Amino acid sequence: MKVTEHLANATEPLVSFEIIPPKRGGDLTSLLSLIEDLAEHRPPFIDITSHAAEIVYVDTPAGPRRRVMRKRPGTLGICALIQNKLNIDAVPHVLCEGFTREETENFLIELNYLGIDNVLAIRGDSAEHRTSLDGGRTRNEYASDLIGQITAMNEGRFLDGLADASPTEFCVGAAGYPEKHVEAPTLGADVERVKQKVEAGAEYIVTQMFFDNRHYFAFVKECRDQGIDVPIIPGLRILTSPRQLTSIPRAFYCEIPAELVHEIESSPNHAGDIGVAWAVEQAQELLESGAPSAHFFVMTSSRAVNAVLAKLDV
Numbered sequence: 001m002k003v004t005e006h007l008a009n010a011t012e013p014l015v016s017f018e019i020i021p022p023k024r025g026g027d028l029t030s031l032l033s034l035i036e037d038l039a040e041h042r043p044p045f046i047d048i049t050s051h052a053a054e055i056v057y058v059d060t061p062a063g064p065r066r067r068v069m070r071k072r073p074g075t076l077g078i079c080a081l082i083q084n085k086l087n088i089d090a091v092p093h094v095l096c097e098g099f100t101r102e103e104t105e106n107f108l109i110e111l112n113y114l115g116i117d118n119v120l121a122i123r124g125d126s127a128e129h130r131t132s133l134d135g136g137r138t139r140n141e142y143a144s145d146l147i148g149q150i151t152a153m154n155e156g157r158f159l160d161g162l163a164d165a166s167p168t169e170f171c172v173g174a175a176g177y178p179e180k181h182v183e184a185p186t187l188g189a190d191v192e193r194v195k196q197k198v199e200a201g202a203e204y205i206v207t208q209m210f211f212d213n214r215h216y217f218a219f220v221k222e223c224r225d226q227g228i229d230v231p232i233i234p235g236l237r238i239l240t241s242p243r244q245l246t247s248i249p250r251a252f253y254c255e256i257p258a259e260l261v262h263e264i265e266s267s268p269n270h271a272g273d274i275g276v277a278w279a280v281e282q283a284q285e286l287l288e289s290g291a292p293s294a295h296f297f298v299m300t301s302s303r304a305v306n307a308v309l310a311k312l313d314v
């Protein structure tokens with residue numbers, strides 16, 4: 001089922017999750033345990049992140065050697081497991097950065113074979129390695145370009161003119177930034193980018209993490225004022241350690257409220273409990289104020305989100 005159908009058909013608040021594949025060569029056992037744990041909450045869908053290639057240097061007898069490899073290559077397989085074993089809709093992330101449009105089309109065709117109905121189309125972080133465009137290959141520069149490519153496939157238009165190819169039916173999600181994207185001069189200018197994504201075919205928005213609900217409410221209002229009427233799903237992260245007070249703002253360009261910072265710095269040994277309590281209040285207010293669902297960035301452990309959901313009145 002499509003994400004938009006889940007949202008439209010919901011009779012109670014929805015909670016969904018986002019996870020990351022294990023690192024290249026890692027063990028899948030812990031991820032399987034995480035997915036099965038999250039499945040107990042009956043999420044309508046689970047997002048699986050995707051990652052571009054990175055450059056690594058490996059010691060060899062001849063000296064350091066430069067290699068290009070995928071850091072977390074398991075998105076497709078994890079989607080198949082979630083979708084076909086657990087009967088939960090999988091939402092793989094599809095990136096501009098690090099992939100050609102031809103590679104993207106092949107990936108989407110594989111997803112279509114698996115019966116996956118949903119994708120989240122994002123530009124992605126700047127990749128250390130950019131794939132070669134030799135041989136006439138092309139690249140999507142922006143998320144709106146990528147969404148346009150997926151929309152074309154939904155209309156039966158493929159890059160290499162596949163004969164008798166059936167149109168795909170992907171429901172396309174896009175990213176939004178309640179505190180504006182770091183490259184945008186203003187929130188209004190950033191929302192104009194969101195509007196371009198919707199006009200290109202995005203059917204819902206998932207926001208970057210935020211810790212002050214006022215940012216979400218202001219973002220939604222700005223979107224509505226600019227004529228964007230698709231569902232806007234709030235993305236939430238649960239703080240679990242004092243070091244995240246600096247690492248999260250640095251990595252995701254989001255503000256952590258002074259009140260939350262003070263609480264954790266005053267009781268660092270209870271950071272996890274404080275983070276859970278904050279997330280419970282935050283999610284409860286969002287859902288009671290009409291947010292279509294709550295989307296938790298779980299990453300690799302379900303401990304914190306389990307604690308939140310045990311206390312959340314949904």
